Amino acid sequence: MTSSDPARTSASTSPASFEAPNFDAIVIGGGHNGLTAATLLAQNGRKVIVLEAAESTGGAMRGFEFHPGYCSAGLAHIVNRLDPDVAKLLKLDSKGRRAETLPTVALSPDGKHAVLRGGYGETIDGISQAEMKAFAAMRKKLVFQAGILKRFLKRRPPEIGKVGMSDLSTFAGAGFSLITKGREEGRDFLRMLLMNVADVADEYLSDDRLKGLVAFDATLGIHLGPRSPTSLLGLYYRLTGETDGATGAQHVPQGGMATLAPAFENAAAAAGVTIRTGVHVTRIVADRGAATGVILSTGEQLNASAIVSAIHPQATFLSLCDTAELGTGFVRSISNVRSKGNVAKLDLALERPPTFTGVSSADHRGRLVIARSIAHVEDAFNPAKYGEFSTDPVLEITLPSLANPDLAPSGGATLSALAEFAPYDLKGGWESGKPAFEAIILETLERYAPGLSKSVVASNLMTPADMETQYNLPGGHWHHGELQADQLLINRPVNAAAGYATPLSGLYLASAGSHPGGGISGLPGLLAARHILSERP
Amino acid sequence: MMLEMNTRRALQGHIATPRFETPFHPRIAAISETSDWYTWAGYKAPHSVFDEELEYFAIRSTAALFDISPMVKYRIAGPDAERYLNRLTVRNVAKLSTGRVHYTAWCDDHGHVLDDGTLFRLSADTFRLCCQERHLPWLLDSAIGFDVGIEEETMQIAGLALQGPTSFAVLSNAGFDCIERLKPFQLADFPHEDGSVTISRTGFTGDLGYELFVPAEAALSLWDRLWTAGQLHGIRAIGYAALNRARIEAGFIVANADFMTAETALRADRARMPDEIGLEWLVDTEKPNFNGRKAILEARRNQTLKHVLVGLEIEGNIPADGAIIYHRKKHEAGLVSAAIWSPLAKRNIAIASLTRPYGTRLTEDLWVEIYALRELQYQKMMKRARIVPRPFIKLDRRAAAPPGLF
Numbered sequence A: 001m002t003s004s005d006p007a008r009t010s011a012s013t014s015p016a017s018f019e020a021p022n023f024d025a026i027v028i029g030g031g032h033n034g035l036t037a038a039t040l041l042a043q044n045g046r047k048v049i050v051l052e053a054a055e056s057t058g059g060a061m062r063g064f065e066f067h068p069g070y071c072s073a074g075l076a077h078i079v080n081r082l083d084p085d086v087a088k089l090l091k092l093d094s095k096g097r098r099a100e101t102l103p104t105v106a107l108s109p110d111g112k113h114a115v116l117r118g119g120y121g122e123t124i125d126g127i128s129q130a131e132m133k134a135f136a137a138m139r140k141k142l143v144f145q146a147g148i149l150k151r152f153l154k155r156r157p158p159e160i161g162k163v164g165m166s167d168l169s170t171f172a173g174a175g176f177s178l179i180t181k182g183r184e185e186g187r188d189f190l191r192m193l194l195m196n197v198a199d200v201a202d203e204y205l206s207d208d209r210l211k212g213l214v215a216f217d218a219t220l221g222i223h224l225g226p227r228s229p230t231s232l233l234g235l236y237y238r239l240t241g242e243t244d245g246a247t248g249a250q251h252v253p254q255g256g257m258a259t260l261a262p263a264f265e266n267a268a269a270a271a272g273v274t275i276r277t278g279v280h281v282t283r284i285v286a287d288r289g290a291a292t293g294v295i296l297s298t299g300e301q302l303n304a305s306a307i308v309s310a311i312h313p314q315a316t317f318l319s320l321c322d323t324a325e326l327g328t329g330f331v332r333s334i335s336n337v338r339s340k341g342n343v344a345k346l347d348l349a350l351e352r353p354p355t356f357t358g359v360s361s362a363d364h365r366g367r368l369v370i371a372r373s374i375a376h377v378e379d380a381f382n383p384a385k386y387g388e389f390s391t392d393p394v395l396e397i398t399l400p401s402l403a404n405p406d407l408a409p410s411g412g413a414t415l416s417a418l419a420e421f422a423p424y425d426l427k428g429g430w431e432s433g434k435p436a437f438e439a440i441i442l443e444t445l446e447r448y449a450p451g452l453s454k455s456v457v458a459s460n461l462m463t464p465a466d467m468e469t470q471y472n473l474p475g476g477h478w479h480h481g482e483l484q485a486d487q488l489l490i491n492r493p494v495n496a497a498a499g500y501a502t503p504l505s506g507l508y509l510a511s512a513g514s515h516p517g518g519g520i521s522g523l524p525g526l527l528a529a530r531h532i533l534s535e536r537p
Numbered sequence B: 001m002m003l004e005m006n007t008r009r010a011l012q013g014h015i016a017t018p019r020f021e022t023p024f025h026p027r028i029a030a031i032s033e034t035s036d037w038y039t040w041a042g043y044k045a046p047h048s049v050f051d052e053e054l055e056y057f058a059i060r061s062t063a064a065l066f067d068i069s070p071m072v073k074y075r076i077a078g079p080d081a082e083r084y085l086n087r088l089t090v091r092n093v094a095k096l097s098t099g100r101v102h103y104t105a106w107c108d109d110h111g112h113v114l115d116d117g118t119l120f121r122l123s124a125d126t127f128r129l130c131c132q133e134r135h136l137p138w139l140l141d142s143a144i145g146f147d148v149g150i151e152e153e154t155m156q157i158a159g160l161a162l163q164g165p166t167s168f169a170v171l172s173n174a175g176f177d178c179i180e181r182l183k184p185f186q187l188a189d190f191p192h193e194d195g196s197v198t199i200s201r202t203g204f205t206g207d208l209g210y211e212l213f214v215p216a217e218a219a220l221s222l223w224d225r226l227w228t229a230g231q232l233h234g235i236r237a238i239g240y241a242a243l244n245r246a247r248i249e250a251g252f253i254v255a256n257a258d259f260m261t262a263e264t265a266l267r268a269d270r271a272r273m274p275d276e277i278g279l280e281w282l283v284d285t286e287k288p289n290f291n292g293r294k295a296i297l298e299a300r301r302n303q304t305l306k307h308v309l310v311g312l313e314i315e316g317n318i319p320a321d322g323a324i325i326y327h328r329k330k331h332e333a334g335l336v337s338a339a340i341w342s343p344l345a346k347r348n349i350a351i352a353s354l355t356r357p358y359g360t361r362l363t364e365d366l367w368v369e370i371y372a373l374r375e376l377q378y379q380k381m382m383k384r385a386r387i388v389p390r391p392f393i394k395l396d397r398r399a400a401a402p403p404g405l406f
């Protein structure tokens, strides 16, 4: 890890006092999915150890100080799909403090913004009544359709050729909810499923701010522009998320995002999970088709009957496994998983909280999006196809220190911006590209929050390439692998490892790279652990 | 943009040469009496040279020279070459010592055979893999994670099979000193011109015989050297038809003739596991992991193997090529993929694929349905077939060490 990555989160059990007992399960990677899987396994009586390479757990939610007194809460800056079962399992909201649902401000250059409230724009300020009706109709349609897909997201993907009773009931349930809505809905679902978000937005909406927003949300973290075929899937995915029981809603936990990683870790520790940080797993030990243990950067070997890899699938198989233990066809398909991130993250240390023109002071706690129109998002994406960054990027902004004042010295503030598109493999390299891209992002922000650049104390721009090294995240990809039609469900990450089990018996996958995909949901970890428990009762 | 006519012609030279010619082509073309060519892996190769029948007898009674240059050849070299090949192929490469050759096969992840072929260990970490089909993408993808280089050398290396009782005498006479030391499946380099030729005591005939590999540039001089030395030993150039008879007698199978390779089969149920084409003896389940291992073991455990390849002896003397096999003359049980009247065994023999349990549990009461076309009328016959071990012939001279001078 680099020096810019000291642990923000505290607890990590001392490796010194560690003896080598036997474990039932070894979890590689202390991201939120690894911790979720570990917790469920431990709650079911398994002896579990989590091995995390960084000095603290949390994965992409791992915070760091980027300037004396100024901290980033990590890469993820908002919660919009934390699964309720995961929250219950980890007793994440047992303290009874409910976080408030946050608005999304679709920023407009003229300062007249559209503000979506409730669960993904149940009400919207700043738009015409006619547009509100149109948005509500689109929202209803998409939420209904996402609801059908959601049935498949909360369970292990079916195995082709081995469809079981519960799979049938999911299919039947999905079919039933379509039938009860009439033939029209079924047709519409099939018509829209693989459409691009731009065409759907154009079909319903006329307000560019709203169109820009849905175009942005559909493509965030995915290598697609809004006019790319199938780009609607990203928006469906967003709408399969719920927060506090509201579809499409988002929040920042009480005390800020920085409280979330420790909450996952505490839940694991409370369930009896042993957690070791600062140890890299360097090898998965396997022989003739069975994985039996791991080798650590310290040279130690730990053995267990179940190895749960909650890190990127390509890292799991291509870096940790001896490819000789895997089939050529399998290695070939894992190598072909597309996983090059194109979201950059900018953390700003500010002298004072910024003011975005036309945004109420309360709404500054929400999510601010700069995506003027569909064309803006598409134009921002185009250069990424050719290995270049956007010269007019689209942005998602939060002000983390508003929820967690500890992140900045008193009076100061932090700003977190996710900037697209910033391809992992920048033509010409990021060394020269970074200052240029950062300057462009700052200019963009300045346009919406005049005076902001003058208050910048320090900045830290992380490209996908930086995330790869600093977060052990191959490709710096949001989802640990593109979330596109060909890498979903029974093909996530690849068919032969789609159901958490892998061709190596005893080795399981549990990261965002597995079904259903990325975001702070805990679902891959939860479903993986459930599968392990069902296979090894 | 329209190209000038001449430029276009020049770019389309391949139209005028639809098939490659092998490095030996000038010699074979010069002596060919039948002008009977077929296409072998994109090369023009002789089906016969002067007389199919007599060519077969050259294999069995004197010496036959067969051009194997079209055989696909890969050079696999590097510190991980052995480990790489052990993962790629089903047989244990750690047991293959330098200077030896073994017959092997390789499978995809599902345990379906991609091809069979011969693996030559030229040095501790240099190998040559010879086979029927092209596999470069598969071989390269198999190299992910290994320190090994893979190069196709089909074009660069010319190959000749010299087979038959007098083949050793021909080589001796041609001045390949110490050739008598080569035991079956052994190889060595011998000086030729200013370079060398790799000679192995291998072949596809079940007879005494050798295979010779040289850089393409040295092909013609090697041919001439053998041809001259072989004059008194009855050397003949032969085509595939004759070789095919010999290989059937020897019980060898041919990819995409006796089984479909996994990558060429269009229909999902045509792919075959080693155990379904008589290659179970190659599979070493004790060695480290290899492609298809899990699937093969699972199929064995769950008894889901669907086919079995057998040798048949069929009553009468009419070759049953392509015939359907019946159990109790009623239930379809399989198909004959190769058949001849064997002059050496004096039996009507065949290689056949049966659908289990025929050939495994049900081995009696098998019949083949032969249609013999006689002056524009089919005569349909049901002939009794008996499962017999392969090879159909066994020649002591094949393995004799030192080999005999005939």
Ligand SMILES: Cc1cc2nc3c(=O)[nH]c(=O)nc-3n(C[C@H](O)[C@H](O)[C@H](O)COP(=O)(O)OP(=O)(O)OC[C@H]3O[C@@H](n4cnc5c(N)ncnc54)[C@H](O)[C@@H]3O)c2cc1C
Binding pocket: A028, A029, A030, A031, A032, A033, A034, A051, A052, A053, A054, A057, A058, A059, A060, A061, A075, A076, A077, A078, A079, A080, A081, A279, A280, A281, A282, A310, A311, A312, A315, A341, A343, A344, A345, A418, A467, A471, A472, A473, A476, A477, A478, A479, A480, A510, A511, A512, A513, A517, A518, A519, A520, A521
């Ligand atoms: C820039 C960016 C912004 C994002 N913003 C949001 C957001 O606002 N909201 C949201 O919901 N989602 C967001 N995401 C997505 C979300 O962060 C990820 O999908 C999520 O973190 C995946 O969780 P995980 O537990 O599967 O993996 P990770 O969080 O990547 O955790 C994997 C862990 O494994 C460790 N590890 C890796 N290799 C080894 C090894 N060999 N040995 C030991 N440990 C190892 C890593 O150090 C890491 O701690 C964002 C993603 C990115 C890239």
